[in-house]
Amino acid sequence: MREFDLVIVGGGPAGMAAAIAAREKGLENVVIFERDHSLGGILNQCIHNGFGLHTFKEELTGPEYAYRYAVKVDELGIPYETGTMVLDINDKREVTIISPGRGVETVKAGAVVLAMGCRERPRGALNIPGFRPKGVYTAGTAQKLVNIEGVVPGRSVVILGSGDIGLIMARRMTLEGAKVKAVVELMPYSSGLKRNIVQCLEDYDIPLMLSHTVVDIRGKDKLEGVYVAAVDSKNVPIEGTEEYFECDTLLLSCGLLPENELSRSCGVVIDPRTGGAVVNESLETSIEGVFACGNVLHVHDLVDFVSEESARAGAAAADFVKNGRRTGGEQIKLIPGNGVRYTVPGTVDVTNVEQEVHIRFRVTGVFRNSSIVMTCGGSEVFRRRSRILVPSEMQDVVIKKEKLEGLSGEMTVEIRGE
Amino acid sequence: MIKELTCICCPMGCALTVEVEGDKVVKVEGNTCKRGADYAVSEITAPTRVVTTTVISVQGRPVPVKTAVPIPKDKIFEVTEKIKSAEVSLPVNVGDVIIEDLYGSPIVVCAKVG
CATH class of the missing domain: 3.10.530 (CPE0013-like fold)
Structure with missing residues (x-):
């Protein structure tokens, strides 16, 4: 049986950053398993710009961002096996893979980093009435068709959901000569970044219909059109507001789900709020020596945050392989309070914090002139005022180790108005 | 002439009202900080995009x-x-x-x- 100190599942931005960090911490025997034919993950099809402002202080396209990390992987001589799908991981950290070259094989890992990313919420999960005609795609599938396969899937388009991929595809389809008739969003606010609303919709006069949804799909074999209706405050369609849009393509951009089938099969405890693993301050899951990072842990809006987080996971995994488990000190349990949907990590063991810990979360709604407040045992640990907090922007709070020393029990993270 | 813009400098997304005379911006309202005013001027006078x-x-x-x-x-x-x-x-x-x-x-x- 082949043995590796560290097996990284997935060669996208998370896996590459984790591998680089582990190698830089001195871990030699590292391998990345990637199911696609090259490194880069979803970035390869994200040809738009806007990546890397934090990491490289410049705006790169997705493929360029991926390329910089792939070059680093090569420079460091980190082995990676493409066309290789991980089938199973067990709690003894035995990893079963399949590839055309080697068939089915089980390898032994000193530590595992889960970096499988996420996938899109499909039509089946959206409960849209109507037939199942061709012409209905997730936005990411359309993105792959246009940017990787060179095929434009339609000429007249309606997009359901205003997530960033939907907004990006509204512009992309327009530049490829299609007519995008509307972007329809159930919520009263867009789940995409503001800059994308301006540069992908307003620049091309594409209407954004907030508090609206697709209530019916017409066409039996081939999509003919969709009915769009306004919804009330409980997201129930309002009768009489239906409007028909003739279209041959419906793109769905209705949220991303961490791809955790492998994690579940090896028994990793999943947080139902994120759909990702419950992790501690070292990004270690409920199974010793199995770490998680990037979009498989919780869905990010910026790849820069994925890379930074994954580097921490890779470094922690390297430390685990070299030094074993550090004995646990006092645990601080993070509790999402008012206005906070979840926190990553869920627990912090201060003895394992080197200098600082990142606490990441999303807010539950739009908060203006409010503060992020963290309290533990009645005393305030952190406070930061913000002009605006929105669900589409992940919050990243960095707390110095000395602020946490001596604390134990529950620490509440909440949003307070002023 | 009055033009309406959404500032994209931060998630605030301020709704900017820009007063334009000829090709010059004479007044920006609705911005919360200076970046909003700068954005309005560049958007009105010479908007550019990476394609x-x-x-x-x-x-x-x-x-x-x-x-x-x-x-x-x-x-x-x-x-x-x-x-x-x-x-x-x-x-x-x-x-x-x-x-x-x-x-x-x-x-x-x-x-x-x-």
């Missing part, structure tokens, strides 16, 4: 490309069309230039293909 798109190579595979610098916003479609008609043969690598100058910007390859 990213693909060109189908001779071998049939799409090659992702971008304008190396922002180009005038009203030239986006023209630039996209010109890029589409460029002849590109694989292999290509990141940074290869396929067109030297389109409205002041080279068109560069964003991925290693082929």
Whole structure:
């Protein structure tokens, strides 16, 4: 049986950053398993710009961002096996893979980093009435068709959901000569970044219909059109507001789900709020020596945050392989309070914090002139005022180790108005 | 003339009301900070965008490309069309230039293909 100190599942931005960090911490025997034919993950099809402002202080396209990390992987001589799908991981950290070259094989890992990313919420999960005609795609599938396969899937388009991929595809389809008739969003606010609303919709006069949804799909074999209706405050369609849009393509951009089938099969405890693993301050899951990072842990809006987080996971995994488990000190349990949907990590063991810990979360709604407040045992640990907090922007709070020393029990993270 | 803009400098997304005389911005309202005023001036006087798109190579595979610098916003479609008609043969690598100058910007390859 082949043995590796560290097996990284997935060669996208998370896996590459984790591998680089582990190698830089001195871990030699590292391998990345990637199911696609090259490194880069979803970035390869994200040809738009806007990546890397934090990491490289410049705006790169997705493929360029991926390329910089792939070059680093090569420079460091980190082995990676493409066309290789991980089938199973067990709690003894035995990893079963399949590839055309080697068939089915089980390898032994000193530590595992889960970096499988996420996938899109499909039509089946959206409960849209109507037939199942061709012409209905997730936005990411359309993105792959246009940017990787060179095929434009339609000429007249309606997009359901205003997530960033939907907004990006509204512009992309327009530049490829299609007519995008509307972007329809159930919520009263867009789940995409503001800059994308301006540069992908307003620049091309594409209407954004907030508090609206697709209530019916017409066409039996081939999509003919969709009915769009306004919804009330409980997201129930309002009768009489239906409007028909003739279209041959419906793109769905209705949220991303961490791809955790492998994690579940090896028994990793999943947080139902994120759909990702419950992790501690070292990004270690409920199974010793199995770490998680990037979009498989919780869905990010910026790849820069994925890379930074994954580097921490890779470094922690390297430390685990070299030094074993550090004995646990006092645990601080993070509790999402008012206005906070979840926190990553869920627990912090201060003895394992080197200098600082990142606490990441999303807010539950739009908060203006409010503060992020963290309290533990009645005393305030952190406070930061913000002009605006929105669900589409992940919050990243960095707390110095000395602020946490001596604390134990529950620490509440909440949003307070002023 | 009054123009309405949404500032994209931060998630606040301030609704800007911009008073324009000729091609000059005389007043910006609705911004919370100075960046909003600066954004309004550049959006009104000379809006520019980086364009990213693909060109189908001779071998049939799409090659992702971008304008190396922002180009005038009203030239986006023209630039996209010109890029589409460029002849590109694989292999290509990141940074290869396929067109030297389109409205002041080279068109560069964003991925290693082929």
